[in-house]
Amino acid sequence: MANYIDLHTHSTASDGIYSPTELLQRAKDIGLRVLALTDHDSSDGIDEASQAAASLDIDFIPGIEINTDVNGGEVHMLGYFIEYQLPAFQAVLKVLRDARERRGQRMVELLNEQGVSIAWEKVREIAQGAVGRPHVAKALLEAGYVQTIGEAFDKYIGTGRPAYVPRYKLSPVDAVHLIASANGLPVMAHPVELPGLEELRNWLPELCEAGLVGLETYYGPYTSEQEQALLALANEYKLIPTGGTDFHGPGIHPTPLGGRYVPYDAVERLKAAAEERRGKTPPAFELPPPVEEK
Ligand SMILES: [Zn+2]
Ligand SMILES: [Zn+2]
Incomplete structure (x- = not known):
């Protein structure tokens, strides 16, 4: 059809x-x-x-x-x-997106503390628009810390993993x-x-x-x-x-x-x-x- x-x-x-x-x-x-x-x-x-x-x-x-x-x-x-x-709707969206941005930054900090060196600027560059976990995963992939996006979630940023950060x-x-x-x-x-x-x-x-x-x-x-x-x-x-x-x-x-x-x-x-x-x-x-x- x-x-x-x-x-x-x-x-x-x-x-x-x-x-x-x-x-x-x-x-x-x-x-x-x-x-x-x-x-x-x-x-x-x-x-x-x-x-x-x-x-x-x-x-x-x-x-x-x-x-x-x-x-x-x-x-x-x-x-x-x-x-x-x-305007009221846009204001709420902005709060939600800013919270995502802070979450992304915090994940990068946690990764850095664990000796995984990826830069926040890199994640930002990959994301272009709203930052999400897939962008952090892609930065990990590009830096060679993982072989697949799935591995980035399993090893670092999935729920309960060492660099996971809960969100707004x-x-x-x-x-x-x-x-x-x-x-x-x-x-x-x-x-x-x-x-x-x-x-x-x-x-x-x-x-x-x-x-x-x-x-x-x-x-x-x-x-x-x-x-x-x-x-x-x-x-x-x-x-x-x-x-x-x-x-x-x-x-x-x-x-x-x-x-x-x-x-x-x-x-x-x-x-x-x-x-x-x-x-x-x-x-x-x-x-x-x-x-x-x-
Ligand atoms: Zn969708
Ligand atoms: Zn969906």
Whole structure:
């Protein structure tokens, strides 16, 4: 089945390889008609992407992906049709990104203390946009301390490893509220990994109550069994089943850009929900206090 839609992609505004313009050009090359840009904690790529999309006649959806922490891992929340220029929303994103930057610096300090000599400037240079653990891993790889990105996580910066640093914590419900504060549509990203499908059922009432509107169902490598299970959950909780590849660049995630079939119905339902909110005064968002990083 030919696919015309990808609602989950990253650019150099976070940890993607391609600039927003390059990403849209690739989307055009493979015949995509609808693309959402969903960079981590950043809307900085949206203006460029939306200009490129207009010139290439691609239907563009401004989006974001907010990282949140739960016991034992992370939950990611996508936000579609965000009114990203809202100053209060930008102020919160800046706090989140600054916290990431401090976290990156702290990881480099810990590595240095353990005799692993990589420079913060190098990590910054690799990251370009928002700094994340993959950039620290790449610096370790380039400096020859590890043979693979996976080894960098296993040996140094994965949870519980010697240079791991916990981050500024936002809960999934916080992320739903944050996205709603920009009149966006909160959609839970790749829900299978965490907390697991069974536990997800316990979470959904609270998330729906907070304003969740969708569940990422047609996700990159998910099997048809997983897709069916998520579709059933989405229907049960009246959530919009969305989908995409989580494309970051060739070889980073298993699914190529546009490589997962997403029904057009997902786009239509998102558009209808966005239309209902447009122009309304969004609820204010209060950032929870930062968790001190020791
Ligand atoms: Zn994600
Ligand atoms: Zn993603």
